[in-house]
Amino acid sequence: MFKEHTVKLAIAPIAWTNDDMPELGGGNTFEQCISEMALAGFQGSEVGNKYPRSPELLHRALKLRGLEIASAWFSAFLTTRPYGETAAAFCAHRDFLHAMGAKVIVVSEQGRSIQGQMETPLFAGKPVFTDPEWALLAEGLGGLGRLAAEKDMSLVYHHHMGTGVQTAAEIARLMELTHPAEVSLLFDTGHLAFSGENPLEVLTAHLPRIKHVHLKDIRPQIVARVSEEQLSFLQAVKAGAFTVPGDGAIQFAEIFAELARSSYTGWFVVEAEQDPALADPLEYAIKARRYIKEVSGL
Numbered sequence: 001m002f003k004e005h006t007v008k009l010a011i012a013p014i015a016w017t018n019d020d021m022p023e024l025g026g027g028n029t030f031e032q033c034i035s036e037m038a039l040a041g042f043q044g045s046e047v048g049n050k051y052p053r054s055p056e057l058l059h060r061a062l063k064l065r066g067l068e069i070a071s072a073w074f075s076a077f078l079t080t081r082p083y084g085e086t087a088a089a090f091c092a093h094r095d096f097l098h099a100m101g102a103k104v105i106v107v108s109e110q111g112r113s114i115q116g117q118m119e120t121p122l123f124a125g126k127p128v129f130t131d132p133e134w135a136l137l138a139e140g141l142g143g144l145g146r147l148a149a150e151k152d153m154s155l156v157y158h159h160h161m162g163t164g165v166q167t168a169a170e171i172a173r174l175m176e177l178t179h180p181a182e183v184s185l186l187f188d189t190g191h192l193a194f195s196g197e198n199p200l201e202v203l204t205a206h207l208p209r210i211k212h213v214h215l216k217d218i219r220p221q222i223v224a225r226v227s228e229e230q231l232s233f234l235q236a237v238k239a240g241a242f243t244v245p246g247d248g249a250i251q252f253a254e255i256f257a258e259l260a261r262s263s264y265t266g267w268f269v270v271e272a273e274q275d276p277a278l279a280d281p282l283e284y285a286i287k288a289r290r291y292i293k294e295v296s297g298l
Contacts, residue, residue, distance in 0.1 A: 001260040010070040012271035013048030015281040025276040038065035040285035047072035055099035069100040070267040078140030079111030079133040098151045108158040115162035121230035129164040138177035145182030156186040156212040162233045185209040190216030216272040217248030244272045246291025256296040
């Protein structure tokens with residue numbers, strides 16, 4: 001289905017140790033995390049809160065296990081803080097990822113985001129950007145995209161639950177307001193399904209802009225509870241709203257087929273945050289790896 005050596009498979013450390021809720025997987029070490037990633041058959045990882053920030057130390061630990069760094073999350077505050085503040089932090093983040101050999105930088109706008117608020121209802125509290133905020137976001141992302149290009153890297157925007165860019169309509173607006181040479185798109189199956197969107201429709205609408213893919217699944221009964229009980233994003237994660245591909249409701253065969261037809265190159269990253277005390281990270285990593293091979297041939 002995919003041309004040989006065009007797509008690599010990574011898994012995010014958030015299944016082992018959660019950046020937003022450090023108590024989830026607090027006892028799991030960095031070494032356990034990357035060792036189990038390699039044992040499950042993955043080639044790479046994104047960066048978590050327990051990873052060393054020294055490129056030399058991180059390279060050494062990953063090389064021993066045959067792993068690479070695919071990318072890492074960056075929180076932008078382009079709608080709520082001066083551009084220079086975000087740009088300075090972005091450059092430091094960019095330079096670290098460049099030293100690690102990554103080609104894309106994952107960016108999500110966190111201005112007025114509620115994703116990290118434990119008590120704010122996810123759907124009722126979601127921010128909606130004003131026209132001036134959209135303008136700030138688009139202009140700022142363009143600037144960050146140009147900074148990424150200085151290192152021959154690409155900015156990939158992460159639409160995310162609980163933020164101002166969550167829905168299909170908001171993703172479309174962002175793509176219309178930004179230039180393809182400066183801003184690309186991270187396609188996340190789980191966040192789209194959680195938001196009530198059709199991931200395949202969003203994929204086909206924006207294929208030329210997609211340079212990074214997050215693979216996650218959802219448990220519909222938990223997602224329904226989030227809306228009915230007015231749960232927050234963090235409460236949804238703890239309740240088990242997300243799971244790995246093949247363990248939920250999303251049909252990935254058509255998604256993989258469409259990406260293959262488009263000659264997608266880059267990383268597929270399994271990113272399914274769960275409570276590791278309830279969902280053993282290695283068990284679910286193996287389950288995801290087997291499913292991806294069965295459905296995509298990778």
